[in-house]
Amino acid sequence: MEFLPFDNPKLMKLVPTEKVLRGAREGSLSCLMELNDRLVLKDAVYREHHAGILDITFQNLDKASRAERPGFYHRVTFITLSSLVAITRWCKQEPVSSPIRVTTALKLFDSCKGYIYSSLWMFTCPLDPGIVPEQEGVHIGAHTVVCALFSMLLEVFPRILPELVKDPNMQAVVLLLWIGSKNGKPLMYSGSRRHPDPNVDQTEIAMDIFHQVAMEDMASMVEAIMEERVCPLATFVQATVRRMKFLTRLGSIKRLAYLRHPTIEISNARITVVVTDRLMSANAILYSLFMAHEAPRTYIRILSTLADTALHLKLPSFNNTFEFQLGRIIELTQLASYVVDWPTRTSSSVLNNIKSIMKGGAIKLLGHCYPFLRPDNAQGLDACDKIFKTLRAYALYPQILPLFLREMEWGEIAEGDDEPNPRQALVVDTCNTLEAMLGPFLLSDARQWLCDNLQHKAGSAYPPSRVCSGCQSVAYCSRDCQEMDWNALHRAECPHLARVHLEREASRAGYSFATRSFHANALRFQFDFYETEMMGPNSTTTEVATSGLLTRVHLFALAKGDNDTAAQSTPSISDYHDETSYLIPGYLKSRFEAFVSTFKQMNEGILDRDSTALEELSDLGSARLTETRICLGDVDVNLILLLRKSRDIKCVYDPVEGRSKVDIMGSLAYLCQKRELWVTSLE
Helix, strand or coil, rough: CCCCCCCCCCCCCCCCCCHHHHHCCCHHHHHHHHHHHHHHCCCHEEEEECCCCCCHHHHHHHHHHHCCHHHHHHHHHHHHHHHHHHHHHHHHHHCCCCCCHHHHHHHHHHCCCHHHHHHHHHHHHCCCCCCCCCCCCHHHHHHHHHHHHHHHHHHHCCHHHHHHHHCCHHHHHHHHHHHEEECEEECCCCCCCCCCCCCHHCCCCCHHHHHHHHHHHHHHHHHHCCCCCCHHHHHHHHHHHHHHCCHHHCCCCHHHHHHHCCHHHHHHHHHHHHHHHHHHHHCHHHHHHHCCEEEEHHHHHHHHHHHHHHHHHCCCCCCCHHHHHHHHHHHHHHHHHHHHHHHEEECHHHHHHHHHHHHHCCCHHHHHHHHHHCCHHHHHHHHHHHHHHHHHHHCCCCCCCCHHHHHHHHHHHHHHHCCCCHHHHHHHHHHHHHHHHHHHHHHHHHHHHHCCCCCCCCCCCCCCCCCCCCCCCCEEECHHHHHHHHHHHHHHHHHHHHHHHHHHHCCCCCCCCHHHHHHHHHHHHHHHHHHHHHCCCCCCCCCCCCCCCCEEEEECCCCCCCCCCCHHCCCCCCHHHHHHCCCCHHHHHHHHHHHHHHHHHCCCCCCCHHHHHHHHCCHHHHHHEEEEEEECCCCCEEEEEEEEEEECCCCCCCCCCCCCCCEEEEEEEEECCCCCCCHHCCC
16 A cells, blocks of 8 residues: 555645545545545545445445454444445435436445444444443444434435345344443434534434334334344343433423424334334234333323423514414324224223323323314314313223313313314313212212112112122122022122132233222212203113213113104113114123113003103103113123112212112123224223
């Protein structure tokens, strides 16, 4: 090699480019550094020597992969990848039809395995003592140059993504970028001199690269994660949740108002939420790990914080100030609708998870979104509906109800808005219904007046004090009732109920007798109220909907009449029997048959009457059959009540007479696979 002033950077600037190329071809680190500087600063260098520069670049990458001096070639690889960044940036400025750009693109497409492997090698090769690795095994230099390279490639040559994803090493590279951290915080790609406004940068580059590669081939990404090619599963999940935690600290959020496009925080939140949602949907183990690390609560808390900040920005005096806030808050609400759905995909600890996201700010986020809802904003309405209806469905549980009502305090202002909100009726009616009908049951013993003996005699009711020690699923008011039910029904069903109880307790997904009693009393109270106040004593309606809290009420069958619309739409008791029996577990069919049989016996003489005799009836029967469906994660709880006219038995709560219009004669609860129809019944 001819003499070159390697130790003098200033003199190296004077060396002709041809000599620098020769030195770089022979592996001179100084010549490689000088060539990289010229590629960055002088556009003409690559235009005049593009063929030689490409050959040198990929030649050095190949040497590094077979190097006996990994510490030295770590520097060589870093500089070479930096040169590829400069080359790609040069192509960005050239016309698409430029011959040099086309030649470069073909070379980059054909040689993608080379620089993918080199990128992975930079993260894993041993270093010289002078190069200090960052915490958790990620090198700042490698992270920076690899982010810059793939970000520029995907921006300039979007069609290269399928080629990159074909290489299994690409999944490993982006996983290393994703989990990279320093001092417990996610690494960010940034130059030494940042713009004074940190939010003018695009989305955090490592996140964006991971997102594009994962969305292109989610199956391969899940496979790489599950095989732990880069890190243990727990480490990956922790790194993902950690990325979400630090989003609000990435820049000065006060400058959000000056940006027309989504800010860096919101863009990064979108990437993290979407990636997490896809991974949780693709693999049950990943789902369990994310839930164990409280991902829903963390994500909701960050999204709510961002919405709160965006809502209270000191906006400049633009004509479209409303649109600035609208776009950001609606987008955050859409992301929250993904997160709220996560706990409902399983029955395990679903109520605890629902409570945690409420505390994290899910309903508060709805309060931020509510004033911006307009009839023509379909995206905002859909996101708001999904969050509100999901949380409302779980407000029927006694451990959720107080928190839901407390968090929904903002709903009170909806009633006085000058301009009607498209969701005003939904919010106000729900709040009023919950406060008026369910609230009182929290102040007293919700288990009162519920005995699982179907033959329980009227007038002898006491609070249930005897729970079956075998299955922990049924309770009775007295020893006599327990013995009577054991001989009639429970002897056969107890072993099956015990097995189900143990299985659900093991998965922390039990549906307790106390909760069933709460639901039964709440359902009875609603039936009383709506029959008296809304339907009237002679109503023939068999369907009652009250803000989605009561699914349906079956009274008795009427003969079909030509001019009687209500009668025509009324199902017979046999139709109801056929509809319901196939859903009920086999070990509970005997109890269900007893329910229907008792209902028929108590309403004998009425079931056979035709529609012309309705006016003569002052009483619709001595027994009422009521059914509701309550969400519990990925299953539904179906609750059937057999009601009878009250016989001087004081109920838990009645603000008018202090007694119940109807009494619970018996109850039956069973679980079945979640039926998506429950969403439509909430309207």
